[in-house]
Amino acid sequence: MAVYLDTSFLVPLFFHETASAAVLARARGESELWLSHWTLAEFSSATAYKLRAGQTDETTSRQATARLQAILNSHGLIVAEVRTGDFERAAQLCAAHGSGLRTPDALHAAIAARLTLSLLTCDKGLAQGCRYHGIGYEYIGLS
Numbered sequence: 001m002a003v004y005l006d007t008s009f010l011v012p013l014f015f016h017e018t019a020s021a022a023v024l025a026r027a028r029g030e031s032e033l034w035l036s037h038w039t040l041a042e043f044s045s046a047t048a049y050k051l052r053a054g055q056t057d058e059t060t061s062r063q064a065t066a067r068l069q070a071i072l073n074s075h076g077l078i079v080a081e082v083r084t085g086d087f088e089r090a091a092q093l094c095a096a097h098g099s100g101l102r103t104p105d106a107l108h109a110a111i112a113a114r115l116t117l118s119l120l121t122c123d124k125g126l127a128q129g130c131r132y133h134g135i136g137y138e139y140i141g142l143s
Contacts, residue, residue, distance in 0.1 A: 002032035004080075004112035006105070007042035008122040009140065010035060014043075014064035015056060019122050022140050026120060036080045036111045042104065043068065086110045093133055101129035109135050 005027070012020040013027060027033060047065060050056040056064075071077055089110035093101050101109065105126040112119035118136040121127055127139035 001030055002117055003030050004034045004117040004119045006108040006121045007039050009120045010043055011046050018142055026140055034078045034080055034117055036082050038082050038107050099129040099132040
């Protein structure tokens with residue numbers, strides 16, 4: 001089966017976090033792992049934040065980025081383009097006040113919905129927004 005990974009799911013695959021074992025086990029069960037150029041941009045942001053906040057060191061940060069790039073180069077992850085329609089759909093998802101979605105998460109949800117893939121996330125708010133909008137998702141939470 002194929003699934004779409006949001007950034008909250010991707011980061012624990014490359015940095016030791018509480019969710020790391022659970023996301024690794026879950027990812028191993030899939031035949032195709034999709035993400036988007038948006039996910040890659042957010043991964044870079046998360047890596048830089050971890051470094052600034054002292055949650056990681058320069059060596060670990062470089063290694064995580066290099067491992068992700070190696071997997072991308074070996075076609076171990078499929079990268080979806082972000083389309084204009086994805087931004088339009090994200091705006092619609094955000095406009096539904098009951099969803100609680102903010103733009104970054106709504107964009108992940110819109111891309112996953114366009115690709116007709118279930119979205120794997122460790123973000124409870126994104127999971128709730130997907131449920132509200134009827135977008136397929138799986139929440140990998142530890143609580």
